[in-house]
Amino acid sequence: xxxxxxxxxxxxxxxxxxxxxxxxxxxxxxxxxxxxxxxxxxxxxxxxxxxxxxxxxxxxxxxxxxxxxxxxxxxxxxxxxxxxxxxxxxxxxxxxxxxxxxxxxxxxxxxx
Amino acid sequence: xxxxxxxxxxxxxxxxxxxxxxxxxxxxxxxxxxxxxxxxxxxxxxxxxxxxxxxxxxxxxxxxxxxxxxxxxxxxxxxxxxxxxxxxxxxxxxxxxxxxxxxxxxxxxx
Numbered sequence: 001x002x003x004x005x006x007x008x009x010x011x012x013x014x015x016x017x018x019x020x021x022x023x024x025x026x027x028x029x030x031x032x033x034x035x036x037x038x039x040x041x042x043x044x045x046x047x048x049x050x051x052x053x054x055x056x057x058x059x060x061x062x063x064x065x066x067x068x069x070x071x072x073x074x075x076x077x078x079x080x081x082x083x084x085x086x087x088x089x090x091x092x093x094x095x096x097x098x099x100x101x102x103x104x105x106x107x108x109x110x111x112x
Numbered sequence: 113x114x115x116x117x118x119x120x121x122x123x124x125x126x127x128x129x130x131x132x133x134x135x136x137x138x139x140x141x142x143x144x145x146x147x148x149x150x151x152x153x154x155x156x157x158x159x160x161x162x163x164x165x166x167x168x169x170x171x172x173x174x175x176x177x178x179x180x181x182x183x184x185x186x187x188x189x190x191x192x193x194x195x196x197x198x199x200x201x202x203x204x205x206x207x208x209x210x211x212x213x214x215x216x217x218x219x220x221x222x
Contacts, residue, residue, distance in 0.1 A: 009152075032209045043116075043202050043213035044155070089154055093209060099145075099170060100211060102154035 004092050004103040012109045019077040021106045023090035028071060030092040034100065035064060035075045038087045047075070047088075077108075085110045113138050116214035118203050124220045125193040133188040133217050135203030143206045144186040146170075146178065148199040149216075155202060161186055193221045 004025045013019045025033075031052040036044035050057045050064045050073070057064050063076040077084055087107045091100040119134045137144065142163045147155040147170075157170030161180040175197060177189040186205075190197060198221045204211040 034210060036213075041216075043204075043215050046210055046212065049210060099157055099160065100155075102156075104152075104154045 004090055004101045008106055009104065010107045010109070012111060013080050015080060015082060015110050015112050017080055019075075019080045019084070019108060021075045021077075021088050021090075021108065023073050023075075023103055025071050025073070025090075025092050025101075027092070027101075028068075030101075033064070033066065033073050033090060033092045035062075036089045036091065037084075038089065038105070040086075044089060080108075080110050082110045082112060084108060115139065116203055116205055116212055118201075118214040118217050120217060121215070122218045124222060125190075126222060127193060127195065129193050130189070130191045131193070131219075133190070133201055133203075133219075135186045135188065135214060136184050137186075137203075137205040137212075138184065139205060139207070139212070140183060141205035141207050141212075142183070143211075144180065145204040145206075145211060146176070146186070146188045147202045147204065148172065148197075149202060150199050158188065158201075190219075195221050197221050 034049045035047040037047050038044045048059045048062050048064050050066050061078045066073045087105040089105045091102045093100050116137045145160040146158040149155050156172050159178040161167045164183050167178050201217045203214045
């Protein structure tokens with residue numbers, strides 16, 4: 001079946017460094033991907049999204065890269081801050097309003 | 113806009129009891145979803161709805177029921193609660209692809 005998976009369950013970085021969180025997906029028909037941030041005790045919060053007709057999309061301090069050839073996407077966080085500490089989920093879907101398939105999440109810890 | 117609201121925040125149930133988790137959104141979104149999140153795991157879809165009067169099963173629907181009588185509300189019903197239903201439940205809504213989540217309900221079944 002379809003799956004979306006993250007490569008590492010935990011990631012620890014130094015404050016000020018850049019963070020890269022990776023994700024792989026299995027369904028080549030997936031055409032929309034989202035990254036969510038989930039802080040402890042809260043619901044997932046939308047960070048950034050990308051459609052399959054794009055390779056890269058930038059937001060404020062965040063960049064998502066999509067490589068359709070190897071079915072891989074990544075979230076890059078520039079100048080990581082303590083407030084970025086959270087669990088990050090990637091999710092994908094292939095039809096509008098349809099079911100998002102979530103990965104298991106990567107817990108990002110930022111060391112001061 | 114309050115966004116997506118969920119009640120209650122916490123609940124402890126005894127095995128065999130039933131309850132309804134409430135979810136309301138004020139963004140006039142057609143699509144609504146219920147997920148459960150077990151410790152250290154991603155979200156699994158329980159049920160979803162593409163509009164008032166229309167619901168469909170997700171990945172893990174057993175032991176749950178939903179209804180969608182209005183655009184705003186999408187309650188999740190647990191009948192005969194079991195320890196396996198101990199989890200955090202999230203409701204979400206969307207206009208198109210981007211889903212917006214509520215704060216969650218933490219449910220423990222003892």
